[in-house]
Amino acid sequence: MRWDISDSEEAEPTEPAEAGREDLPSDAASLAGDLILRGEDVTKEYQTGTQTVRALKGIDFGIAPSDFVAIVGPSGSGKSTLLNLLGLLDVPTDGAVSLRGQDVSTFSDADRTRKRKRAIGFVFQSFYLIPTLTALENVEMPRMLDKTPVKTRERAKTLLQRVGLGDRLDHYPDELSGGQKQRVAIARSLINDPALLLADEPTGNLDRDTGDEILALFDELRAEEDVAIVTVTHDAYVAEEADRVVNLVDGVIEDTGETAADGGHGA
Ligand SMILES: Nc1ncnc2c1ncn2[C@@H]1O[C@H](COP(=O)(O)OP(=O)(O)OP(=O)(O)O)[C@@H](O)[C@H]1O
Numbered sequence: 001m002r003w004d005i006s007d008s009e010e011a012e013p014t015e016p017a018e019a020g021r022e023d024l025p026s027d028a029a030s031l032a033g034d035l036i037l038r039g040e041d042v043t044k045e046y047q048t049g050t051q052t053v054r055a056l057k058g059i060d061f062g063i064a065p066s067d068f069v070a071i072v073g074p075s076g077s078g079k080s081t082l083l084n085l086l087g088l089l090d091v092p093t094d095g096a097v098s099l100r101g102q103d104v105s106t107f108s109d110a111d112r113t114r115k116r117k118r119a120i121g122f123v124f125q126s127f128y129l130i131p132t133l134t135a136l137e138n139v140e141m142p143r144m145l146d147k148t149p150v151k152t153r154e155r156a157k158t159l160l161q162r163v164g165l166g167d168r169l170d171h172y173p174d175e176l177s178g179g180q181k182q183r184v185a186i187a188r189s190l191i192n193d194p195a196l197l198l199a200d201e202p203t204g205n206l207d208r209d210t211g212d213e214i215l216a217l218f219d220e221l222r223a224e225e226d227v228a229i230v231t232v233t234h235d236a237y238v239a240e241e242a243d244r245v246v247n248l249v250d251g252v253i254e255d256t257g258e259t260a261a262d263g264g265h266g267a
Contacts, residue, residue, distance in 0.1 A: 036119070036195045036228055037063045037086060041095035044081050055081040057251040058095060063196060065226040068218065070239040072232075073248035079232045080200075082248065086230055087198050088116040117142070121189030121227075125201035127181045129173040129188075135160060136169040139188045152191070159187035163217060179210035186217060190227075197221070199231040203238055215241050 044056040055078045063069070063086070071079050084090040085097055091105045091112075098104065099115060107115065129138045139156040146152045160169055163183040173181055182202065189197055199218075203211030215238065221227045231238060239245050247254045 034064050035062045035100075036065065037061075037097065037099055038101075039085070039092075039095065039097045042085065042092045042097060043094040044078070044085065044090070045093040055251055056085075056092070059251075059253050061246075063228050063230060065195065065228055066222040067228040067230070068222060068241070068243045069228075069230045069246060070233050070242035070244070071230065071246045071248060072234070072239055073254075076250075077248040078251045079248055083198055083200060083230070083232055086196075087120055087122065088112050118192055119195050121192070121194040121197045123182070123185050123189050123197060123199040123202050125204035127173070127178075127185045127205075129181055129184055131173050134170045134172055135165060135176065135184045135187075138173070138184055139191055141188060142191050155191060156187070159190050160184070162190075163187045177210070178206050179213055182206065182210075182214055183217065186214070186221075190221075190225075194227065196228045196230065199229060201233055201235075202231055203233070203235050208237070211235065211238070 039059060039061040041058045041060065042056055043054065043058050046053045046055060059082075071082060073079050081090075085092060088097075088099065088104055091097065096103050096105065099119060104112060104115075130141065133141065136153070136156050139159055140149075140152050143152045157166075157169060160166060160183075163186055165180060165183050165187070168176060168180060168184075171180075173184070176184065182205075186197075197218075202218075203214055206214065218229050219241075222229060231242070233239055
């Protein structure tokens with residue numbers, strides 16, 4: 001993730017047909033330095049009665065394929081607000097967020113939802129698996145209305161094998177360990193072949209060893225599938241694994257952190 005975007009990366013985007021991974025490398029992505037998402041001078045304000053809260057105050061960011069970024073910061077510093085913008089769940093009040101060179105503010109709500117489903121996967125601390133569905137059915141869930149259920153089933157099986165659960169396809173969530181549940185959730189997040197995975201406290205409910213396994217899986221996904229991962233975390237060891245730590249303080253990026261290879265972190 002690049003949080004400092006130089007002028008040399010400025011480019012007039014062309015119009016990609018869609019915003020999912022299949023567009024990689026698209027002309028627009030290449031021109032914009034291969035960025036999946038880009039934010040320029042992003043401000044987000046919330047209006048409550050007569051009070052305006054400036055949750056983000058003009059931040060810049062860029063996410064490239066296979067980036068691993070940890071967002072850290074004190075409570076109320078704007079982490080969830082940023083994650084919502086990165087996940088196309090919200091749009092900025094000022095500034096621009098663009099997906100593959102397309103300004104998300106120009107999308108209709110339906111379009112934004114469609115592009116989000118194709119480009120972005122979500123993983124949460126609480127897994128959010130459906131207890132009455134098997135592991136396989138949970139992974140298929142986002143494509144339940146898909147017109148090619150056979151392909152979806154095959155894809156879901158492949159993904160569960162990919163995350164090491166090929167022998168747990170027919171298990172229900174309460175028959176799985178915490179780490180296995182998170183693996184199912186990760187497989188589910190990959191069903192539409194996203195370019196970006198947003199992980200909100202992905203190890204928050206796991207012990208250290210199991211958390212390490214999830215981080216190792218993230219590494220594999222980045223290396224083998226070029227998936228970019230952005231996580232919000234309070235776990236220092238998760239931040240240590242990230243290429244870049246983004247320290248949000250009161251709506252601004254206080255310290256972009258050093259790379260893990262440099263031996264320092266902003267967390
Ligand atoms: N829907 C909203 N309406 C009004 N204010 C909001 C809304 N959502 C967030 N805020 C305010 O915006 C600021 C940033 O909130 P945000 O939830 O992004 O912080 P956070 O860093 O994720 O916090 P935490 O670590 O506690 O989850 C806070 O001051 C919060 O009160």
